Amino acid sequence: MANLLGLDIGGTNIRVGLVTDKGEMLDFYKTRTEAERGVEGVIDRIVDAINVLRSRNPNRQISGIGIGIAGILRPKEGIVCFSPNLPGWKDINLHKILRKRLEIPIWIENDANLIALGEAWLGAGKDIENFILLTLGTGVGGGIVYKGRLFTGETSGAEMGHLKIEPEGELCLCGRRGCLETYASAAWLIRRAEKRLDAGMPSILDRSGLDAKGMFLAARQGDILSEHLFRKAGWALGIAIANLLNILGFTTVIIGGGVSNAWDAFIGTLKYTLMSELLSVFYSEVRVLRSRLGDMAGIFGACYLAKQNLGI
């Protein structure tokens, strides 16, 4: 039995799991990223976190390490081109730096890509050869699994959140307009609600402490504003997913992330839009599934990346 380490490097926390090659998590450790300490500081924190789990499990030889980081990466070279959560990280060859300090094979990927790979191994994508995954959280991310493995080009790609829905849509944080994220992320659902509340639109929502969950509960109670915004999200998701399936020729979509808990508020519009917008595949053959692994998906995916690359 081989053992793997999977890491999820976020802007706030570093999370590490010790997982067997059968997908059983044996140990888990979480610590602060301390992103403000810059590249060297964060790398120290990563090595420390790995060593904590190693020293807690001295009898477990680690065969490989997978690491997920938000941002644009060059997975083949192990380079972090840019990470929105890690100030100062620009074209950092993390693989090279870590390999100098650790004698274990390491693979590095975009965090949302690894969520997709985790679902492929142990979640909603198990035994499904090809699928796309969307995570609807504060932002919108995703990944593509092709023939059971992660699809990745020269860079990690899969920037589903920045698929353009409307060229003249609202200005996204990325500096472009009309991105999927400006409709279907928690941050934008809240932002759009606030704007309309400020304009005096009628709603049962409470302007202070707005969150996606509150908006979902309000939508369920018949709040028109919340209902409208979730439908708009469903429409944008429908267009984005149709574009993806038309290009890739896939029939399976998995949706996860916090906003996906508002499933009933957007899935109707999503499916209706999908039905009219599909071209490469028949709607009747398309499956829209909910993710299963929750917030451990990325750690399992990181381990699976190592496992697949080790060929074990």
Add this chain to the structure above:
Amino acid sequence: MANLLGLDIGGTNIRVGLVTDKGEMLDFYKTRTEAERGVEGVIDRIVDAINVLRSRNPNRQISGIGIGIAGILRPKEGIVCFSPNLPGWKDINLHKILRKRLEIPIWIENDANLIALGEAWLGAGKDIENFILLTLGTGVGGGIVYKGRLFTGETSGAEMGHLKIEPEGELCLCGRRGCLETYASAAWLIRRAEKRLDAGMPSILDRSGLDAKGMFLAARQGDILSEHLFRKAGWALGIAIANLLNILGFTTVIIGGGVSNAWDAFIGTLKYTLMSELLSVFYSEVRVLRSRLGDMAGIFGACYLAKQNLGI
């Protein structure tokens, strides 16, 4: 030396090439498709065309056959789900039917996908691991080459022409709105020009016998209407290509088809749009190339599909 047959089944003509595994075309034959004869009739024409080349080259053993057809296919099963150029073709298992009549291994793919594969073997995509290809003809098609092979999901996908640029754009022939094809295809460049000429917009274009070539020549002479429409095409192509590169993480795009001869009229706007819309890759790393193989690309691609699958 192995020999391969590559077929391109169009609505008007069936074209067959006899090609060596080194990429040398030894013989070529073209005949009418006679699409109006329906499924059985066209299949007879396909078998006849194959046999013409076989009997003309009796000393050449054929190791494999690749076939390209416009439309939605299930390449793994060899099923033509639907072909816009072939009336009556709906869920036809072409592979199964042909294998009953021919003792040679056969692979079937979407025609534009095979153009991409042809460019990968012998054209602008040679030695490039990952790229997308767009063909700008009467319509807009395309293909994805990933790790040197054709990317294909449950269906042939790669419906680049129907990437949605504007949800509230013009009504495409596919029944959806704002597809790339409604901006960047020859048919739509002409349609848009005619509409504006009918509205009395000033132009040096001649309303009768309009074609994309004439529009390009007019644009070069300073015709504002033609210039405007090619720029609109470049803008839509820029958005579509940025979406594709952001999703796939690729850095190479190859553009072919008749409309690509108007390169100078759209490439400026295309590149300018691409520059603002890229996210997964740096603009400085992106290559936008012109295709090289012309109208034989699909036949070479069909042969390469057979060659790759035969492992020779």
